Amino acid sequence: MTQSPIDSSSDELRAGASRRQVLRAAGVATALGATSAIAGASARQDEDPPTLRLGLVGCGGRGGGAVRDALRADPNTKLVAMGDAFDDRISSKLAELNAEEEFKGRIDVPSERAFAGFDCHEKVTDNCDVVLMASTPHFRPAQVEYAVKAGKHMFVEKPVATDAPGLRRIWAACDEAKEKNLAVVSGLCYRYQNAKRATIEKIREGAIGDIKAIECSYDTGGLWHRGQKPEWSEMETQLRNWLYYTWASGDHIAEQAIHNLDKMIWTMDDKPPLSVKANGGRIVRTDPKYGNIYDHFSAVYDFGDGVKGFFSCRQIPGAFRDVSDHAYGTKGIAHLQSHRIEGETNWRYRNPGVPDNMYQNEHNELFASIRAGEPIHNGDYMCRATLLALMGRMSAYTGQEISWNQALESKEDLAPKSYDFGDNPVKAVAQPGITPFV
Numbered sequence: 001m002t003q004s005p006i007d008s009s010s011d012e013l014r015a016g017a018s019r020r021q022v023l024r025a026a027g028v029a030t031a032l033g034a035t036s037a038i039a040g041a042s043a044r045q046d047e048d049p050p051t052l053r054l055g056l057v058g059c060g061g062r063g064g065g066a067v068r069d070a071l072r073a074d075p076n077t078k079l080v081a082m083g084d085a086f087d088d089r090i091s092s093k094l095a096e097l098n099a100e101e102e103f104k105g106r107i108d109v110p111s112e113r114a115f116a117g118f119d120c121h122e123k124v125t126d127n128c129d130v131v132l133m134a135s136t137p138h139f140r141p142a143q144v145e146y147a148v149k150a151g152k153h154m155f156v157e158k159p160v161a162t163d164a165p166g167l168r169r170i171w172a173a174c175d176e177a178k179e180k181n182l183a184v185v186s187g188l189c190y191r192y193q194n195a196k197r198a199t200i201e202k203i204r205e206g207a208i209g210d211i212k213a214i215e216c217s218y219d220t221g222g223l224w225h226r227g228q229k230p231e232w233s234e235m236e237t238q239l240r241n242w243l244y245y246t247w248a249s250g251d252h253i254a255e256q257a258i259h260n261l262d263k264m265i266w267t268m269d270d271k272p273p274l275s276v277k278a279n280g281g282r283i284v285r286t287d288p289k290y291g292n293i294y295d296h297f298s299a300v301y302d303f304g305d306g307v308k309g310f311f312s313c314r315q316i317p318g319a320f321r322d323v324s325d326h327a328y329g330t331k332g333i334a335h336l337q338s339h340r341i342e343g344e345t346n347w348r349y350r351n352p353g354v355p356d357n358m359y360q361n362e363h364n365e366l367f368a369s370i371r372a373g374e375p376i377h378n379g380d381y382m383c384r385a386t387l388l389a390l391m392g393r394m395s396a397y398t399g400q401e402i403s404w405n406q407a408l409e410s411k412e413d414l415a416p417k418s419y420d421f422g423d424n425p426v427k428a429v430a431q432p433g434i435t436p437f438v
């Protein structure tokens with residue numbers, strides 16, 4: 001699992017809230033009676049309320065977390081299918097979940113519903129009502145497209161694409177999901193934290209006046225590396241260590257720091273920037289085992305009318321850590337991570353005594369919305385936030401200023417030549433001023 005600061009806080013928060021508290025806080029129990037929006041004919045219509053069958057695509061750290069959140073969110077859910085590129089990832093995650101007393105009787109994944117390989121998402125989707133997508137990001141467009149065609153509700157981890165062709169595909173699929181009234185709940189979890197929502201609300205009410213600048217940082221240490229084995233093909237090595245390959249992860253500006261870019265565009269009321277000028281490189285993480293991603297980025301997003309978004313992200317062990325966001329307005333400053341406002345208005349979020357685990361909130365709201373027949377659609381903002389990250393990467397890699405439209409229309413297709421466990425040559429590390437914008 002990605003060892004980001006928010007991952008560990010998720011565990012702490014989870015430990016502090018009982019399942020009963022979580023359900024009560026979200027009002028899920030009251031929504032369980034409504035069944036009209038349950039996708040397809042596959043949900044058990046003879047049960048009241050019908051059991052929603054969960055399918056997991058991507059059996060890693062976050063996938064396990066998403067399953068737990070979904071099971072806790074709604075007592076009438078069951079995990080029935082699992083898929084991953086690798087058998088061993090499925091079996092270890094399944095053993096882990098089976099060993100948890102809390103979920104006794106709610107994990108029902110026999111070997112005929114455990115699917116390994118590149119097409120596992122199709123088989124998982126065919127066997128469930130709600131698909132939890134937590135694989136390596138590159139595959140998300142194909143996964144969402146398939147789920148939409150099959151008429152299934154979705155929880156979709158971030159980022160949702162690693163290149164513009166993928167983003168265009170998933171954006172179109174999300175539009176179709178909306179037409180088909182299918183839930184698309186995004187893993188951009190900060191949008192589900194009540195404390196953040198209240199802070200954004202204060203900004204909208206004018207507590208800091210007109211926004212002039214936003215500063216967002218995701219400066220942190222290194223992440224995991226799962227090693228290399230002589231028997232692994234190049235593709236297997238890359239997928240086991242997907243973080244380090246731009247085609248697979250989108251680079252850490254997209255894979256991890258997207259959370260801060262999402263807060264930037266959320267603060268701006270989801271208005272896209274005109275353009276970005278970014279820098280970046282790899283100065284410490286230079287060993288070939290770290291693929292071709294950078295270890296640091298900085299960027300200035302131009303939102304027009306003199307409003308700028310200043311951003312940095314870094315994955316370098318031993319250097320200072322700063323994961324924070326600040327919005328500067330004509331009447332004050334909002335500190336988004338600490339939920340405070342200072343200036344003409346002085347305000348701090350006070351928790352009214354309810355659990356506020358954003359990961360759990362996402363699933364509580366997802367299942368409540370399905371039960372109520374009003375599925376949530378986060379497709380638009382999850383695509384915008386992903387494009388914000390991709391345009392920053394494009395600018396840093398090429399050394400060019402990149403506009404929002406240029407990024408959206410980019411033809412750079414990072415997909416491997418074929419999806420099989422053979423060779424997959426690693427592209428050279430991008431060099432600003434030399435690497436062309438495509």
Ligand SMILES: NC(=O)c1ccc[n+]([C@@H]2O[C@H](COP(=O)([O-])OP(=O)(O)OC[C@H]3O[C@@H](n4cnc5c(N)ncnc54)[C@H](O)[C@@H]3O)[C@@H](O)[C@H]2O)c1
Pocket residue numbers: 001002006007057058059060061062063083084085086089117118120121134135136137139157158159187188189239240255256
């Ligand atoms: N919202 C958050 O706070 C948060 C936190 C951590 C991770 N994430 C996101 O969740 C996703 C997974 O991250 P993780 O930390 O669990 O990584 P992980 O490596 O632990 O899990 C990813 C799994 O996907 C599998 N996989 C690779 N290709 C696949 C394919 N084609 N089909 C199905 N499975 C495939 C891998 O084998 C691996 O088991 C990423 O998109 C990551 O950015 C989000």
